[in-house]
Amino acid sequence: MKIENPNPIEWQFSERASQLQSSFIREILKITQRPDIISFAGGLPSPATFPVEEMKAAFDKVLSNNGKVALQYGPTDGYAPLREWVANSLSTPDCTIAPEQVLMTSGSQQALDLLGKVLIDEGSRVLVETPSYLGALQAFSVYRPEFKSVATDEHGLVPSSIAPVAEGARLLYALPNFQNPTGRSLSVERRVELVETCARLGLPLIEDDPYGSLSYNGEPFPKMLNMNPDGVIYMGSFSKVLTPGIRLGYVVAPLPLVRRLELAKQAADLHTAQLTQMVVHEVIKDGFLERHIPNIRTLYGNQCQVMLDSMAEHFPKAVTWTKPEGGMFIWVTLPKQIDAMQLLDQAIAAKVAFVPGAPFYANEPETNTLRLSFVTVSPERIREGVAILGKLIAAQL
Ligand code: PMP
Numbered sequence: 001m002k003i004e005n006p007n008p009i010e011w012q013f014s015e016r017a018s019q020l021q022s023s024f025i026r027e028i029l030k031i032t033q034r035p036d037i038i039s040f041a042g043g044l045p046s047p048a049t050f051p052v053e054e055m056k057a058a059f060d061k062v063l064s065n066n067g068k069v070a071l072q073y074g075p076t077d078g079y080a081p082l083r084e085w086v087a088n089s090l091s092t093p094d095c096t097i098a099p100e101q102v103l104m105t106s107g108s109q110q111a112l113d114l115l116g117k118v119l120i121d122e123g124s125r126v127l128v129e130t131p132s133y134l135g136a137l138q139a140f141s142v143y144r145p146e147f148k149s150v151a152t153d154e155h156g157l158v159p160s161s162i163a164p165v166a167e168g169a170r171l172l173y174a175l176p177n178f179q180n181p182t183g184r185s186l187s188v189e190r191r192v193e194l195v196e197t198c199a200r201l202g203l204p205l206i207e208d209d210p211y212g213s214l215s216y217n218g219e220p221f222p223k224m225l226n227m228n229p230d231g232v233i234y235m236g237s238f239s240k241v242l243t244p245g246i247r248l249g250y251v252v253a254p255l256p257l258v259r260r261l262e263l264a265k266q267a268a269d270l271h272t273a274q275l276t277q278m279v280v281h282e283v284i285k286d287g288f289l290e291r292h293i294p295n296i297r298t299l300y301g302n303q304c305q306v307m308l309d310s311m312a313e314h315f316p317k318a319v320t321w322t323k324p325e326g327g328m329f330i331w332v333t334l335p336k337q338i339d340a341m342q343l344l345d346q347a348i349a350a351k352v353a354f355v356p357g358a359p360f361y362a363n364e365p366e367t368n369t370l371r372l373s374f375v376t377v378s379p380e381r382i383r384e385g386v387a388i389l390g391k392l393i394a395a396q397l
Helices: 015-019 024-032 052-070 080-090 107-119 134-141 188-201 255-269 274-284 288-314 340-349 379-395
Strands: 102-105 125-129 146-150 169-174 205-208 232-237 249-252 329-333 369-373
Touching: 024 340, 052 274, 080 102, 080 232, 080 249, 080 274, 102 107, 102 255, 107 134, 107 169, 107 205, 107 232, 107 249, 107 255, 125 134, 188 205, 249 255, 274 288, 288 329, 288 379, 340 369, 340 379
Parallel strands: 125 146, 125 169, 169 205, 205 232
Antiparallel strands: 102 249, 232 249, 329 369
């Protein structure tokens, strides 16, 4: 029974809610999902790699053998066998990670939010790369930090540029492997220097690593977590190696921090879906990823090469770009006078899309940059789209 003539509510949103902004990429994705557009904009993994049959069989098995547990509430920290799997996968001969250090999250995006919640007060200094992952800037922004940008060069984050801005900082957020958005990776020497610098400064270092296992040559970089497990907070995800729709990630942290994160998670959503965790554990427990990930690497590596070759053929000489050795993204730097946001309008009119670089900067944006992803586009369409972009850029010179 509905009441008559309720007074309309004048919503008074919190200051925090008034500041919330939609991610620019999610806005672009709405346009670029049109099938007539060649979209290099998405950060979506290729659905061709999704293990649908394996997931189906695992759902069936988990529900048949263990349905009552899978459909019940579960512990906040996660499904114990999966936490154990994560801890084992991250342990090295001289660095053991304990399952107690692992908190399963609803995608690693949730880990960013939880980290913001427990580490950032209004005005807290937070150090980020230039540029950085937009979703992290968005997640941390809710807690109103003061972002300080740390310099990067063609080899990624420059460790010597941390100390001058580190005074009072709560954390440094770093993406060492095939960074989103640039595709760059940190050399081993730089990783050591970065970990040493943060340890010397007493600065917590977040290592966000959803792409680490997607190196095209199969050689993984050493994890900074294993160089200093007392000072590094590691984030991993099943989104890029299995499928993102299951929303499953994890954060590995020293015990005092992981306990706080767990309390924050309890308040946020009690726990990550038990059924999903059990299904993923069922799929991966006997080495599935070792067979599966090489297929993803090959597919992405080939398509990356097609894009790099097409760019060399079609882009004017004044344009430069990164040459990723893994992951899903290429970062393009246009001549200074070209604004990638304006270029995007023209590109969409010509039925090609990309993400302009500006939103990836916490502070002063470089407006002549853009991000391209090649993983969901066929080689023919990559060539076609890059040729169109090349013409549009040339017309502005
Ligand atoms: N970190 C980085 C660097 C990412 O690129 C993404 C996804 N685009 C995430 C975290 C979040 O991934 P998920 O929540 O799907 O695990």
